[in-house]
Amino acid sequence: xxxxxxxxxxxxxxxxxxxxxxxxxxxxxxxxxxxxxxxxxxxxxxxxxxxxxxxxxxxxxxxxxxxxxxxxxxxxxxxxxxxxxxxxxxxxxxxxxxxxxxxxxxxxxxxxxxxxxxxxxxxxxxxxxxxxxxxxxxxxxxxxxxxxxxxxxxxxxxxxxxxxxxxxxxxxxxxxxxxxxxxxxxxxxxxxxxxxxxxxxxxxxxxxxxxxxxxx
Numbered sequence: 066x067x068x069x070x071x072x073x074x075x076x077x078x079x080x081x082x083x084x085x086x087x088x089x090x091x092x093x094x095x096x097x098x099x100x101x102x103x104x105x106x107x108x109x110x111x112x113x114x115x116x117x118x119x120x121x122x123x124x125x126x127x128x129x130x131x132x133x134x135x136x137x138x139x140x141x142x143x144x145x146x147x148x149x150x151x152x153x154x155x156x157x158x159x160x161x162x163x164x165x166x167x168x169x170x171x172x173x174x175x176x177x178x179x180x181x182x183x184x185x186x187x188x189x190x191x192x193x194x195x196x197x198x199x200x201x202x203x204x205x206x207x208x209x210x211x212x213x214x215x216x217x218x219x220x221x222x223x224x225x226x227x228x229x230x231x232x233x234x235x236x237x238x239x240x241x242x243x244x245x246x247x248x249x250x251x252x253x254x255x256x257x258x259x260x261x262x263x264x265x266x267x268x269x270x271x272x273x274x275x276x277x278x279x280x281x
Contacts, residue, residue, distance in 0.1 A: 066098060066128050066144075066145075066167060066187075066188070066221070067097040067098055067128070067243075068098050068188060068221045068223050068242055068243035068245075069097070069098075069242070069243045069244075069264065069267055070095075070096050070097075070098070070243060070244060070246070070260065070263050070264055070267065071096075071098045071099070071100065071223055071225075071243055071244065071245040071246070072091045072096045072098070072099050072100070072245075072246060072247075072250050072251075072260065073099070073100045073102050073132070073245055073246065073247045073251075074087055074088060074091075074099055074100065074101050074102065074118070074251065075102045075103070075247050075248075075251055076103055076105075076106075077104070077105075078247045078248045078251040078252055079251045079252065080251075080252055082251070084101075084114060084118065085114070085117055085118065085121070087250075087251060087256055088118055088121055088122070089121070090255075090256035090257040090260065091250060091256060091257070091260050092121075092125050092127060093257040093260075094256065094257040094258065094259070094260025094261045094264070095260060095261060095264050096127070096260050096264075097126070097127055097128060098127065098128040098130070098243075099118075099122060099127060099128070099129060099130070100129075100130040100131070100132055100147055100245070101114075101115055101118055101129070101130070101131050101132060102132040102133075102247070103132070104133075108134060108136065108137050111137065112137070112140075115131070115137060115141055116141060119141045119142070119143060122144075128144045128145070128167070129141075129143050129144050129145075130143060130144060130145045130146065130147050130167065130169060131143045131145075131146050131147070132146075132147050133146075133147070133148065133149065133152050134146070135148075135153060135158055135161055135162070138162075138166070139161070139162070139163070142163075143166075144166065144167055145162075145166050145167025145168060145169060145187070146158065146162065146166070146167075146168060146169070147169040147170070147171070147190070148168070148169070148170050148171070149170075149171045150171060150172070150173070150177065154184065155168055155170055155181055155184035155185050155186050156184040156185065159184070159185040167187045167188070168185060168186050168187050169186060169187060169188045169189075169190060169223075170186040170188075170189055170190065171190045171192065171225070172189055172190065172191055173191070173192065173193075173204045173206060174204075174206070174210075175210070175213060175214065178191060178210075178214050178217075178218060179217065182217075182218055182219065182220065186220070187220050187221075188220050188221040188222070188223055188242075189214070189218050189220065189221075189222055189223070190223045190224075190225045190245055191206065191210050191211055191214065191222065191223065191224055191225065191241075192206065192224065192225035192226030192245075193205050193206065193225065193226025193227055194206070194207060194208055194211075194224045194225065194226045194227055194228050194232070194235075194236055194244075195207070195226060195227030195228060195229075195232055196226075196227050197226045197227035197247075197248075198248065205226075208224065208235045208236050208238075208239035208241075209239070211224055211236060211239040211240050211241050212239040212240055214240075215239070215240030221242040221243060222240065222241050222242050223241060223242060223243050223244060223245050224236035224239070224241040224243075224244045224245070225244065225245040225246075228244050228245075228246055228249065229249055230249075230259075230262045230263055230266045233263060233266045233267055233270065234266060234267075234269070234270035234273075237267055237270035237271060237274065238270055238273075238274055243267070244263070244267070246263065249263070250263070
């Protein structure tokens with residue numbers, strides 16, 4: 066699992082663009098971790114698309130995560146499932162997953178992040194970093210929450226919510242292992258270029274962070 070740039074494929078955010086084409090663009094741009102997020106279609110309707118995306122990710126060596134739906138993740142043999150605070154609790158979902166499956170969790174506070182780690186989450190997503198149209202009801206916590214959690218969360222810590230290439234450095238400097246993005250790639254004129262732009266900005270932020278650290 067490489068969460069450096071975690072692209073969430075969302076049909077609504079894609080504005081009519083085919084998610085299969087979007088996936089190809091993100092792979093071409095260098096992304097190694099994607100999530101399928103669908104809030105409206107029932108699992109039966111989503112299945113054919115999800116199956117195609119899963120097969121392409123497997124062929125490309127890209128980690129494929131399903132949002133919310135533990136049953137669909139299991140049926141697809143996905144690499145993992147991502148849960149929100151209103152979904153199955155991690156302590157309930159974990160025994161259902163096959164050995165080695167990734168369990169991710171969305172959190173919006175210190176307490177939620179700590180509880181998620183204690184319950185077995187493999188990575189913790191924290192948001193919202195900045196205002197976002199995708200989830201306007203998200204609590205705005207900013208990179209400061211990443212900074213507070215960095216010393217406590219053992220697994221990958223991922224910032225999410227309203228992140229752009231111009232703001233991603235703030236999230237990385239705060240201590241995030243990676244960032245999750247939706248509209249910034251799904252709605253971009255050139256998703257492959259947007260993916261590359263994020264990765265370049267993340268690499269530069271990491272380099273600058275290392276250079277600023279005091280020597281021994």
